[in-house]
Amino acid sequence: MPASARRFALVAASVLALMFAPGFAAAADEEEPGGVVAPAGPVGDWSQFQGDAAHTADAPGGPPPPYEPAWEFPVDGPSGPSSPVIHEGVVYAVGPESVFAVDPATGEQKWSVPRTPGSANPVPAIASVGGEDMLVFLQGSGQETSLAMVNLHDHERAVQLPVIEQDASRGVTVFSDTAYVGDVRGTVHAVDLTERETLWTYDVGESPVILPPPADVGSLYVNGADQRGIQHLAALDATTGEQRWKVPIGPLGLTTSGLSLSDGTIYAAFADGSVRAYAAEDGNLRWSSRVLRPAPSPFLPVSPFMAPAVSGGMVFIGGGSGGVYALDASTGELVWDYQFSGGPAGFILRSAPVVASTSVLIGLQDGRLGAVDTVEGTGIFEVAVDADPSGRRPLKGIAVSDELIVASRGGGGGGLVAYRPDPEGNLTATASPTRFRLGPTLASYALALLLVAGVAFAIAWIVRALIARRSPPPDPMEDAGDDLAGEVG
Amino acid sequence: MAKKRKRTQRRPARSGNGHRPGDAPAHTEPEAEAVPRHPGATVFPPVYRSLLTGFETAAGNPVMLLVPLVLVLVVWMALVAAGLSFFPFEMPSVLALTPIGSSFDGAISTTLLGMSLWTLAAILLFTMLRSLVVAVFIGMMDEVMDFGHVTGVGPLRGLRSFLPVLTYEYIGVLITLFGSIFVQMLGAGAGPILRIALPVAVIFFLTFMPIVAVRKGIRARDALSRSIRGARLPGWIRHLVLSMAYYFVATLGQDFLTPDRYVITATPGFRTWVFVLGATLFNMVFLGAFIAEWRAIESYVPAKAPRRAPAPRRR
Numbered sequence: 001m002p003a004s005a006r007r008f009a010l011v012a013a014s015v016l017a018l019m020f021a022p023g024f025a026a027a028a029d030e031e032e033p034g035g036v037v038a039p040a041g042p043v044g045d046w047s048q049f050q051g052d053a054a055h056t057a058d059a060p061g062g063p064p065p066p067y068e069p070a071w072e073f074p075v076d077g078p079s080g081p082s083s084p085v086i087h088e089g090v091v092y093a094v095g096p097e098s099v100f101a102v103d104p105a106t107g108e109q110k111w112s113v114p115r116t117p118g119s120a121n122p123v124p125a126i127a128s129v130g131g132e133d134m135l136v137f138l139q140g141s142g143q144e145t146s147l148a149m150v151n152l153h154d155h156e157r158a159v160q161l162p163v164i165e166q167d168a169s170r171g172v173t174v175f176s177d178t179a180y181v182g183d184v185r186g187t188v189h190a191v192d193l194t195e196r197e198t199l200w201t202y203d204v205g206e207s208p209v210i211l212p213p214p215a216d217v218g219s220l221y222v223n224g225a226d227q228r229g230i231q232h233l234a235a236l237d238a239t240t241g242e243q244r245w246k247v248p249i250g251p252l253g254l255t256t257s258g259l260s261l262s263d264g265t266i267y268a269a270f271a272d273g274s275v276r277a278y279a280a281e282d283g284n285l286r287w288s289s290r291v292l293r294p295a296p297s298p299f300l301p302v303s304p305f306m307a308p309a310v311s312g313g314m315v316f317i318g319g320g321s322g323g324v325y326a327l328d329a330s331t332g333e334l335v336w337d338y339q340f341s342g343g344p345a346g347f348i349l350r351s352a353p354v355v356a357s358t359s360v361l362i363g364l365q366d367g368r369l370g371a372v373d374t375v376e377g378t379g380i381f382e383v384a385v386d387a388d389p390s391g392r393r394p395l396k397g398i399a400v401s402d403e404l405i406v407a408s409r410g411g412g413g414g415g416l417v418a419y420r421p422d423p424e425g426n427l428t429a430t431a432s433p434t435r436f437r438l439g440p441t442l443a444s445y446a447l448a449l450l451l452v453a454g455v456a457f458a459i460a461w462i463v464r465a466l467i468a469r470r471s472p473p474p475d476p477m478e479d480a481g482d483d484l485a486g487e488v489g
Numbered sequence: 490m491a492k493k494r495k496r497t498q499r500r501p502a503r504s505g506n507g508h509r510p511g512d513a514p515a516h517t518e519p520e521a522e523a524v525p526r527h528p529g530a531t532v533f534p535p536v537y538r539s540l541l542t543g544f545e546t547a548a549g550n551p552v553m554l555l556v557p558l559v560l561v562l563v564v565w566m567a568l569v570a571a572g573l574s575f576f577p578f579e580m581p582s583v584l585a586l587t588p589i590g591s592s593f594d595g596a597i598s599t600t601l602l603g604m605s606l607w608t609l610a611a612i613l614l615f616t617m618l619r620s621l622v623v624a625v626f627i628g629m630m631d632e633v634m635d636f637g638h639v640t641g642v643g644p645l646r647g648l649r650s651f652l653p654v655l656t657y658e659y660i661g662v663l664i665t666l667f668g669s670i671f672v673q674m675l676g677a678g679a680g681p682i683l684r685i686a687l688p689v690a691v692i693f694f695l696t697f698m699p700i701v702a703v704r705k706g707i708r709a710r711d712a713l714s715r716s717i718r719g720a721r722l723p724g725w726i727r728h729l730v731l732s733m734a735y736y737f738v739a740t741l742g743q744d745f746l747t748p749d750r751y752v753i754t755a756t757p758g759f760r761t762w763v764f765v766l767g768a769t770l771f772n773m774v775f776l777g778a779f780i781a782e783w784r785a786i787e788s789y790v791p792a793k794a795p796r797r798a799p800a801p802r803r804r
Binding site (some may be wrong): 046142272273274290294321322323337339341384396433434437438440441444446447449451452453456457459460464467471 | 497539544545547548549551554555558562567574575598600603604751752753754755756757758759761762763765766767769773
């Protein structure tokens with residue numbers, strides 16, 4: 001069955017599901033357009049997944065491109081380290097068997113602490129517990145999965161925290177002195193880091209909670225599918241786990257990205273190509289904008305391992321087919337989109353978008369780090385250390401500090417890769433290949449038409465000549481007989 | 490100086506009942522020829538001969554060759570105007586036969602409108618346009634096979650049979666739509682088998698339907714009935730081989746041979762155009778081959794289904 005037929009099947013199932021999905025329509029609110037560029041300042045800490053507890057991935061004071069490789073830190077194992085976090089300039093990440101700290105100036109390891117191997121290397125988070133800075137991370141797998149934390153100053157050994165008892169999601173969210181983690185059974189766990197005990201658990205539904213949920217003062221936001229297959233977005237009281245509101249957001253099979261939170265609005269992208277904004281206060285849909293291009297099968301328009309970035313009144317989404325999209329955060333209007341391309345692995349985004357200065361940074365499956373101008377939407381820079389067109393060593397999570405861009409490299413022989421500003425480097429202004437150009441299209445078409453039609457016509461002429469040559473000459477007697485028969489008739 | 494005489498097309502002579510081939514159905518049709526029943530008998534032409542005829546028809550006439558190839562550019566321009574920002578890798582199937590063409594309609598509708606009820610409306614609209622094009626192309630090809638050139642008569646004959654052709658296309662869409670849901674429900678067991686068998690069966694049983702509708706000018710139900718009966722005549726294995734060859738080459742070619750499949754761009758390059766135009770020609774050649782097959786077996790297909798002999802009474 002062709003890929004298009006498989007997509008057709010997906011449409012069919014989704015359309016039928018849509019017919020029975022409740023509460024699926026809402027009006028978009030008209031608001032003032034965004035686009036205000038925030039003043040640049042020091043980046044500070046990149047303390048957890050997408051920078052902070054709200055996962056906005058916004059570092060207006062981060063170093064702008066062009067970049068050059070600064071250092072590489074190899075990590076043994078089949079899948080490379082977790083996305084890094086940065087605290088007081090030091091880079092931290094989770095490896096298969098250890099958590100470690102890396103000197104940002106040299107790329108040398110400062111220290112490491114053993115970790116119980118797990119099925120993945122989830123993103124750690126920095127927490128302040130009793131005045132001490134701690135690195136909170138997940139370890140183990142299955143029923144042995146647990147949270148642990150290590151003191152960043154003495155870093156002698158990891159302190160065991162409550163057991164999660166299920167394979168956990170791709171990372172931890174820390175807000176205040178509480179850690180939040182989702183598991184593959186759709187349960188969110190809140191763990192008090194001071195008391196080292198589970199505060200509460202909440203069952204989102206039947207589907208896994210893949211990415212760390214965003215949090216702000218007093219609330220945690222989660223999404224997941226219930227027993228009927230209807231996906232919901234819910235707000236929980238961060239202290240008690242009580243459900244504040246819950247709204248349906250999509251039918252069965254509608255893959256969603258992770259959530260990001262900014263200025264009282266929750267942003268997410270969906271596999272139907274839409275990006276939506278929900279009010280954090282009550283879950284009302286503020287706008288929905290269908291902008292994501294479909295991805296070549298078997299990829300989805302959106303990856304569940306990504307989350308939107310929010311910066312300067314704009315929302316930046318990484319699509320499943322290599323597109324980066326900028327939307328007005330207040331209206332959902334598409335401001336620009338840029339398409340990465342190049343080879344089977346060149347169009348697959350692997351990192352969630354991250355904003356550094358006035359550039360959106362993205363990691364690609366073939367190991368490239370790409371940068372798009374936040375204002376113009378043009379590709380301005382690409383760099384790679386040992387680019388792998390086969391896609392076995394993707395560039396995954398990105399972290400930003402004042403001086404460096406640090407990303408994790410997946411696959412065998414992966415590790416951390418750091419880039420620093422390159423004063424002698426050049427920027428480009430490449431237009432997205434998705435902008436239609438009539439002239440080159442017609443020129444390519446005309447040449448192809450000449451070739452295909454010319455060759456086909458020539459072959460047909462030869463075939464006809466050969467058939468005519470092989471067929472016996474007409475029998476004059478037969479013709480005469482026909483004429484005679486006609487006369488007689 | 491001799492005046493150049495305007496070339497006119499002679500219409501086929503009326504048969505005994507005053508009915509021309511292609512005219513509205515007459516009250517009486519000639520009796521079908523007796524079907525040979527001996528072992529190994531076949532009324533279908535060899536596959537290579539059908540394909541040669543199809544190729545000669547699709548590529549040997551300049552009008553027949555150029556119209557589909559230019560139509561591909563027109564479709565792409567229309568899709569760009571409708572908001573599509575990249576050349577879809579399903580483009581080689583733009584003029585594919587049902588159900589592969591139906592999958593193209595579904596994929597493009599989804600791309601343009603996402604997953605909503607409007608998508609269904611778009612699929613229905615695309616299917617109507619496809620029916621129009623298929624009907625015209627069948628009329629043109631049939632005319633080329635009869636007279637060696639295309640005039641307005643062939644396309645008009647096709648247009649006259651628009652409704653039966655539309656029915657054929659909608660049947661293809663429905664089978665593809667619900668078949669694919671059914672395939673998903675079956676899962677990994679029988680699902681993959683049905684995933685291949687279903688489209689092949691649609692091509693095998695239904696492809697003659699628009700052809701017979703255009704040639705005979707009959708209603709959709711009668712065309713469907715004749716198409717199914719024609720596909721089951723002795724020697725049907727040749728028709729099956731042609732159907733399977735078409736399905737596998739068309740789908741596997743699109744999945745594995747499309748150049749720059751992973752280059753997402755709104756400005757397709759020379760290689761991409763060559764492949765898409767080549768694939769379009771391929772689709773036309775097979776449409777011609779199926780028409781050639783039908784023309785060869787047409788006289789063996791009775792106008793009405795033969796009545797079954799009553800079961801013998803038990804004493």
